[in-house]
Amino acid sequence: MNRKSKGNRAELEYKKIKESQGYTCYKSPNVRFYDTDIFNLFDLICINKKEVLLVQVKSNQIRDRKKISEFKNHPKCVKKIIAVRYDRKGWKEHLIE
Numbered sequence: 001m002n003r004k005s006k007g008n009r010a011e012l013e014y015k016k017i018k019e020s021q022g023y024t025c026y027k028s029p030n031v032r033f034y035d036t037d038i039f040n041l042f043d044l045i046c047i048n049k050k051e052v053l054l055v056q057v058k059s060n061q062i063r064d065r066k067k068i069s070e071f072k073n074h075p076k077c078v079k080k081i082i083a084v085r086y087d088r089k090g091w092k093e094h095l096i097e
Helices: 003-020 065-070
Strands: 024-027 044-047 052-059 078-086 090-096
Touching: 003 024, 003 044, 003 052, 003 078
Parallel strands: 052 078
Antiparallel strands: 024 044, 044 052, 078 090
């Protein structure tokens, strides 16, 4: 399995988890030969009545923590998360401030 399909599978899996928790999620469309991240950093935006989550989905490692922490957001309802799927261990969410 190539990297792109592994990443897409992880994004869809995490999106289903968040939707089951009551969030409405938006995933950027997949376009051939073009990086379609939201703000060039995030894979998903998850929204419920209380908060907005900007989510970067990763598999087995954490990267881009510095880039995400430099992304400025002022409202307290907006949270930046790196969601990492560790093989056989499940998901772990890292809140970036």
